[in-house]
Amino acid sequence: MASSNFVDYVKIYCRSGKGGPGSKHLYRDKLTQKGGPDGGDGGRGGHIILRGSKNHWTLIHLKYARNIHAEDGEGGARSRSFGKEGADKIIEVPCGTVVYDAETGEYLCDITEDGQEVILFAGGRGGQGNWHFRTATNQTPRFSQPGEPSIEKTIILQLKVLADVGLVGFPNAGKSTLLSVISAAKPEIADYPFTTLVPNLGIVAYRDNKSFVMADIPGIIEGAAEGRGLGLRFLRHIERNSILLFMIPADSDDIIKEFDILLNELKQYNPELVDKQRILAITKCDLLDSELMEEIKKLIPKDIKTVFISSLSGLGLTELKDLIWTEINKESNMVVELKHRPIKVTYHDVEEEDEELEDNEDEDEDDDLSKYKGIGWDEL
Numbered sequence: 001m002a003s004s005n006f007v008d009y010v011k012i013y014c015r016s017g018k019g020g021p022g023s024k025h026l027y028r029d030k031l032t033q034k035g036g037p038d039g040g041d042g043g044r045g046g047h048i049i050l051r052g053s054k055n056h057w058t059l060i061h062l063k064y065a066r067n068i069h070a071e072d073g074e075g076g077a078r079s080r081s082f083g084k085e086g087a088d089k090i091i092e093v094p095c096g097t098v099v100y101d102a103e104t105g106e107y108l109c110d111i112t113e114d115g116q117e118v119i120l121f122a123g124g125r126g127g128q129g130n131w132h133f134r135t136a137t138n139q140t141p142r143f144s145q146p147g148e149p150s151i152e153k154t155i156i157l158q159l160k161v162l163a164d165v166g167l168v169g170f171p172n173a174g175k176s177t178l179l180s181v182i183s184a185a186k187p188e189i190a191d192y193p194f195t196t197l198v199p200n201l202g203i204v205a206y207r208d209n210k211s212f213v214m215a216d217i218p219g220i221i222e223g224a225a226e227g228r229g230l231g232l233r234f235l236r237h238i239e240r241n242s243i244l245l246f247m248i249p250a251d252s253d254d255i256i257k258e259f260d261i262l263l264n265e266l267k268q269y270n271p272e273l274v275d276k277q278r279i280l281a282i283t284k285c286d287l288l289d290s291e292l293m294e295e296i297k298k299l300i301p302k303d304i305k306t307v308f309i310s311s312l313s314g315l316g317l318t319e320l321k322d323l324i325w326t327e328i329n330k331e332s333n334m335v336v337e338l339k340h341r342p343i344k345v346t347y348h349d350v351e352e353e354d355e356e357l358e359d360n361e362d363e364d365e366d367d368d369l370s371k372y373k374g375i376g377w378d379e380l
């Protein structure tokens, strides 16, 4: 099923590596009885790193990654030898991925560029070996520093796709048809509502080898905020868009009412969406004659930029592309930094997460952090 390939939400339990303990070794050989401390430092634990990658469009590669653990640092050793650093774990994510704490719903970070790396959970520092603690009054320190503990947390990765323009409309408004005509994308098109179940992205070629990205999201209906239809789950995919293209078919009973319903649903999801620049496209205009078109023009408020288009006949498509291009390049319409509100963690999520943590506890019996009360001295 096509929809199962579009994964825009995953929950993963992550744990960085703990630091290796410092060594408490005291030097001895056959000629030296009391050689003094020579314990080396422990190695750093591995980080959990997120890296933006343009090779991924969704989070499908992480769908079954329930646990991600970075390696622990190794302990220090004799002759002031450093312990080996634990290997980092790099999680590649598509550009546009937002990370939340699964327990509190708090926003953690946002990956927007290819190659961008964020250390999500740093590995623990390695402890210092006893060599560091030799003093004039204590020449045989029989203690060393333990490594710092690891950080463990369940995170939610949510994809908010990066597109310049987002299509907003009721089901059957002709959104996917427009995308299929002006880009190379091949979304499913049919004469029934909710043909599109997951967002589609298309790159629209513009004049002089320029292009912009258009996101077609599933249709919205009245009451979507309360969960009707496909709800508002997919609206996060237009949060990053610089402009919104509202699409209302010419054969709609009341164009203004339809427009207001759409706007109201967006507002309920996130009031900031309403601040975005809007363009209105009256679709399926091949069904109208010029007289009807003039009548509709009179009804539409003057403050919203409107284009009459037909994906079948090609009417108004160049005009639409010109308008989109001008609007997305206006400085005032650029999304400088997106404000990510904390997400709601449902009871179901917390319960599921508790189960996950319990599973992990079983696996990691040796990971008893209670013995490390912060960084301290671990005496012999």
Ligand SMILES: Nc1nc2c(ncn2[C@@H]2O[C@H](COP(=O)(O)OP(=O)(O)OP(=O)(O)O)[C@@H](O)[C@H]2O)c(=O)[nH]1
Pocket: 169, 170, 171, 172, 173, 174, 175, 176, 177, 178, 188, 189, 190, 191, 192, 193, 194, 195, 196, 197, 217, 218, 219, 220, 283, 284, 285, 286, 287, 309, 310, 311, 312, 313
């Ligand atoms: N006459 C005419 N029909 C169109 C035009 N654009 C789309 N249609 C038809 O309208 C119907 C719905 O088109 P879709 O592109 O699937 O609509 P959608 O907005 O993506 O719908 P959902 O995916 O259900 O939200 C299809 O039967 C299309 O053939 C147009 O410009 N003119």
Ligand SMILES: [Mg+2]
Pocket: 175, 176, 177, 187, 188, 189, 195, 196
């Ligand atoms: Mg569609």
